[in-house]
Amino acid sequence: MLENIVSTEKKATRDGFGAGLLEVGQQNDQVVALCADLIGSLKMNAFIDAFPDRFIQAGIAEANMIGMAAGLATAGKIPYTGTFANFSTGRVYDQIRQSVAYSHKNVKICASHAGLTLGEDGATHQILEDMGMMKMLPGMTVINPCDYNQTKAATIAIANHEGPVYLRFGRPSWPVFTPADQTFEIGKANMMNEGTDVTIVATGHLVWNAVEAAKTLAKEGVSVELINIHTIKPLDDEAILKSVGKTGCIVTAEEHQMHGGLGDSVAQLLARKMPTPLEMVAVNDSFGESGKPADLLVKYGLAPKNIVEAVKKVMKRK
Amino acid sequence: MASIQELQKIASQVRRDIIRQTHLASSGHPGGSLGCADFFTALYFEIMSHDKSFNMNGKNEDMFFLSNGHISPVWYSVLAHAGYFPKAELATFRKLDSRLQGHPATHEGLPGIRVASGSLGQGISVAIGAAMAKKMDGDDKLVYVLTGDGELQEGQIWESALFAPHNKVDNLIVTVDWNGQQIDGPTSEVMHLGDLPSKWAAFGWEVLQMEGNDMESVVNTLNHAKELTGKGKPIAIMMHTEMGYGVDFMQGTHKWHGKATNEEQTADALSQLEETLGDYPV
Numbered sequence: 366m367l368e369n370i371v372s373t374e375k376k377a378t379r380d381g382f383g384a385g386l387l388e389v390g391q392q393n394d395q396v397v398a399l400c401a402d403l404i405g406s407l408k409m410n411a412f413i414d415a416f417p418d419r420f421i422q423a424g425i426a427e428a429n430m431i432g433m434a435a436g437l438a439t440a441g442k443i444p445y446t447g448t449f450a451n452f453s454t455g456r457v458y459d460q461i462r463q464s465v466a467y468s469h470k471n472v473k474i475c476a477s478h479a480g481l482t483l484g485e486d487g488a489t490h491q492i493l494e495d496m497g498m499m500k501m502l503p504g505m506t507v508i509n510p511c512d513y514n515q516t517k518a519a520t521i522a523i524a525n526h527e528g529p530v531y532l533r534f535g536r537p538s539w540p541v542f543t544p545a546d547q548t549f550e551i552g553k554a555n556m557m558n559e560g561t562d563v564t565i566v567a568t569g570h571l572v573w574n575a576v577e578a579a580k581t582l583a584k585e586g587v588s589v590e591l592i593n594i595h596t597i598k599p600l601d602d603e604a605i606l607k608s609v610g611k612t613g614c615i616v617t618a619e620e621h622q623m624h625g626g627l628g629d630s631v632a633q634l635l636a637r638k639m640p641t642p643l644e645m646v647a648v649n650d651s652f653g654e655s656g657k658p659a660d661l662l663v664k665y666g667l668a669p670k671n672i673v674e675a676v677k678k679v680m681k682r683k
Numbered sequence: 684m685a686s687i688q689e690l691q692k693i694a695s696q697v698r699r700d701i702i703r704q705t706h707l708a709s710s711g712h713p714g715g716s717l718g719c720a721d722f723f724t725a726l727y728f729e730i731m732s733h734d735k736s737f738n739m740n741g742k743n744e745d746m747f748f749l750s751n752g753h754i755s756p757v758w759y760s761v762l763a764h765a766g767y768f769p770k771a772e773l774a775t776f777r778k779l780d781s782r783l784q785g786h787p788a789t790h791e792g793l794p795g796i797r798v799a800s801g802s803l804g805q806g807i808s809v810a811i812g813a814a815m816a817k818k819m820d821g822d823d824k825l826v827y828v829l830t831g832d833g834e835l836q837e838g839q840i841w842e843s844a845l846f847a848p849h850n851k852v853d854n855l856i857v858t859v860d861w862n863g864q865q866i867d868g869p870t871s872e873v874m875h876l877g878d879l880p881s882k883w884a885a886f887g888w889e890v891l892q893m894e895g896n897d898m899e900s901v902v903n904t905l906n907h908a909k910e911l912t913g914k915g916k917p918i919a920i921m922m923h924t925e926m927g928y929g930v931d932f933m934q935g936t937h938k939w940h941g942k943a944t945n946e947e948q949t950a951d952a953l954s955q956l957e958e959t960l961g962d963y964p965v
Contacts, residue, residue: 397819421815421850426842429808433846436748436812439797441740442819444812460839464805468789468798 372540379477381513383408385520407447435464450479451492466502480620482658491653497625499531500598507597511572518549554601560590564608567618578672623647642682644675692959694724700760705943708777714939716757718924723761735766737794750806751831752786762795770963804837814855833865847917848887862926864937888919895924
């Protein structure tokens with residue numbers, strides 16, 4: 366039920382990563398961590414304090430870090446690399462492609478400060494293309510959890526998945542609204558609210574915006590089926606098809622470029638399996654800029670009201 | 684312990700295999716492969732402690748990574764002679780459905796290959812990771828990696844060159860194939876590498892030099908490098924080779940970097956290389 370989805374506190378998803386890394390380090394002594402001079406930003410201190418011999422400071426040399434992670438994985442370790450999403454993907458795409466993905470190495474690429482909500486640092490750092498780049502790599506799993514608790518759970522869960530993973534999270538304090546004790550299943554969408562008029566599938570920070578939009582729409586009598594897609598690849602095709610089979614229209618919401626993101630994956634799926642009216646809430650072929658996270662989400666059309674508008678638009682197309 | 688003469692015999696057959704593989708595929712990189720035949724032979728038949736039954740994680744054995752993946756023909760030949768896979772499989776090099784991809788890959792499951800290479804500059808980083816894992820696990824075996832010299836123009840090389848001495852990765856032996864040639868011409872013209880031994884030494888490496896086409900020099904230098912491990916510094920060997928070594932018309936030029944021999948040239952080349960262990964069937 367929508368009214369049961371509430372947030373009592375705000376915490377950054379990157380803090381969820383830090384907490385998850387410590388816990389997975391305690392559970393599995395093969396887990397090692399690498400960082401490219403961003404320990405504080407990635408919240409890796411607790412892991413480093415607990416396991417100094419299982420941490421590698423790579424310096425500002427991300428290409429070498431990814432290569433070393435591939436070597437560590439070859440020798441049986443489970444390396445978690447940590448840096449900003451920008452430097453985790455675009456800067457090292459070829460290293461990931463050859464040494465990690467093509468070589469099928471068990472490397473966990475953990476990427477903070479993704480998207481516009483990085484805020485004031487501006488467009489050089491606000492990567493909005495990362496999920497697209499990563500999902501195109503054969504065999505790469507792409508995960509974009511929605512809050513602190515889910516990021517922590519995902520960080521722990523990916524150690525048990527054999528193969529390369531891209532785990533994307535962010536910088537700002539953000540509402541915490543999923544259970545602390547959740548089990549995270551890669552590739553399995555979370556049904557947040559069942560409804561009949563429209564499906565909203567959202568990922569990352571935008572899941573909360575979708576919750577707020579759904580509550581607004583409920584007051585106007587629109588029954589929203591809300592699905593949290595934390596795994597962009599492999600996409601939970603079944604959950605999406607089942608939902609749109611019922612609602613007949615869908616809105617996607619993400620803090621990413623429209624090209625290459627969740628909406629793009631959903632559009633492909635529906636065009637092939639079940640052509641359905643679709644609207645996308647995403648950044649439309651644009652770079653970001655400096656500003657406060659909340660203001661940026663408004664300016665670039667990713668606020669709850671944009672999701673409400675997209676729902677109204679798509680419902681007319683049914 | 685193999686004698687120098689025995690190793691030279693193997694290297695001669697390896698050179699024949701290189702010519703035959705690239706000729707049959709009508710493509711590939713014979714030049715650098717020929718230059719490194721002595722190094723690979725010494726490594727797999729004398730220097731490294733390794734297991735031909737092949738375990739990906741390389742625990743309790745020495746590991747080798749090839750950064751300049753385009754010289755795959757020499758590696759494939761040596762791996763086959765060392766028993767990693769049947770020699771007859773060399774005939775599938777660069778062909779559809781082969782495990783012997785143009786550049787080395789793990790994807791098809793070829794025993795002996797631990798990471799894909801071809802896009803240059805990545806191998807030392809991977810080798811450092813494997814070497815650090817060995818240290819974490821208390822495994823005292825070594826990690827070897829070969830890079831080209833033109834490859835040193837890649838920035839990632841120098842990231843790894845900074846990292847390894849700072850972190851005392853002293854179970855790592857990097858060899859640079861210093862043949863002075865790259866696709867577009869001599870390295871001195873394309874992008875001069877300058878005083879390579881001084882550069883590596885300035886980065887904090889223990890630097891050795893060897894004559895890569897003199898088997899005795901190769902074996903002695905690699906053995907010396909082994910003795911220098913465990914003393915706080917990674918080892919870098921500047922290996923002087925001639926691209927195309929062993930075939931007179933291919934020697935010392937970049938022209939055979941990425942070009943296969945035709946029928947006539949193949950016959951000429953093979954006439955200069957003794958068939959010591961029997962050619963693989965085609």
